[in-house]
Amino acid sequence: MRKFFTLMAALVLTLGMVGISDARQPKQRDSVAGTFDYYLLTLSWSPTFCLMHPENEQCTGKGYGFVLHGLWPQYAKGGWPESCPPLTQLNAQERAKGLTLFPTAKLMNHEWSKHGTCSGLGAMGYLDAADKALARVQIPEALQPSTTVRYFEASQIAQQFRQSNPGVAENGIAILCSGPELSEVRVCLTKDLEFGACGKGVKNQCRAGQIRIPPIR
Template identity: 55%
Template sequence: MKYWMVGWLLIITGATAAPRSQGLPGDFDFYVLSLSWSPTFCLTHPNNEQCSGKGYGFVLHGLWPQYARGGWPASCAPDVRLTNEEMRKGATLFPTRALLKHEWAKHGTCSGLVPLDYLEKTDTALGAVVIPPQLQPFNTPPSLAASEIEALFRDSNPRMGNHGMAVICKGKVLSEVRVCLTKDLAFAGCPRSVKSQCRSGDIRIPAQR
């Protein structure tokens, strides 16, 4: 089973502006690749199946179509049910089947792609972003400033510009990072609607479980 975990990588979630209700499939401007810091999620969801001692670091939350003006399309029609083949493919990318189904219904349906192509695109997006060695599972410092986390990602991804990602916190704790990508999955500058949401100074990085 090919779980993308920070040396592998799995991912996890949405965006920063108000969502648009529905939308036309394929009618969007860029993608956000959202990588969730699993230990933070597991602090408040200890019984979730991704929190059963698997030692995840960053995991796939989702690949989200976005509007440059802010917001994003959501739950576009039709919501095609995933086949067994598509579920097997998604299981190599997402930490849980429930998250896979949710992300396809909310975000994947707006990509303009059939499910298998959307999952292949998500796989390619994951492979395009290198997780810094300092943020690999079991190798993370207990705290860093959001600006330091951004710098580590830029160092590991030389094509990423100075405004190519955002760091998201829950209170004083790292929650996820969001990387802006073109529709062809090249690094892109994030618009003002995708920005870091962390306090100044160091933020806590919970240890893997």
Template identity: 55%
Template sequence: MKYWMVLWLLIATVTTAAPRSQGQSGEFDFYVLSLSWSPTFCLTHPGNEQCSGKGYGFVLHGLWPQYARGGWPASCTPQTHLSEAEMDKGAVLFPTRALLKHEWAKHGTCSGLPPLEYLAKTDVALGAVVIPQQLQPFNTPPSLQAKEIEALFRESNPRMGNHGMAVICKGQVLSEVRVCLTKDLAFAGCPRSVKSQCRGGDIRIPTQR
């Protein structure tokens, strides 16, 4: 009995001490461009600087390296801090500097690119996806179905395939859309791991804040 207890303690100690692998920087299969619907975020974060009456609609959440088999690398080493010049570049893309720093540390470090190149790639990815006119700030209907949101994006982005994006909800409220892109930022079909997460029926689309 004592033998098994000692063995269990040794295994537990090794398991606890060994760091969990977060993936290798630069080793991934495709990107997800995540665009957050700012009014929904602001419902639960009214004090955030993103929510200071700027009238945002979709804003950049991040450009995420992903694995085709599912999952993603995260917080890859080495963890480098952004310089002031890099922060200034990123501040043009992200709604807040706090989000920029978080996204670089968690996702950007896994791209295999130095910060300015990753930010430049993010800028290109943003430019590659056209937001439908019906989902522009101050022009949105109060509700749509997830399939209708997908159809609007496909109509505005003819090269996007039938399975090139996912709509994400919090309950019955639009939270974000995720667009699958190749490593060269062409539209790509999303694997099963990237799929819409909304209930059936109409999805509420909060007004701009």
């Protein structure tokens, strides 16, 4: 009988600890296509990417400056949906459209699967939105592809984008670095692809002082 009560006590304690553990786990929001607050247009500075991935096909002397990394649905309170069902593959027409926007097929397929499926627009609708978003944001003259190294502070890069894109708010753009070098520029857009405010967690990620802008390959 003593063994029985001992086992029962251990079982109750174990279940209680599981309940406590489960209660401490943050609840994950289900990813539902079309359920998000705004877009994050992410432009990658290709020369920096190619310093770390020289074998990538976008790094074979094509002279890219900024390239489309992705158009990402975001939540205003932070985080984002991803890989929203139903997951579908791009058809031939959609792939052809995507390759006019993304530097590689691998990146295109990844971005559609992880982020595009959550737009609620379908594949061609998402690619059209990415096309319009790219056209919406003008690259500053000082940040066009160049064969020479340049140096700017992150605040200067953001200011150049604001000057080239009237309407970009103070909290509507973020500059990211990889070590001492420019990595990405992220611009926040409404679901109608107008300039808008960034949500929680979207912020500059560069060191203080000047950062290096590598030349094109």
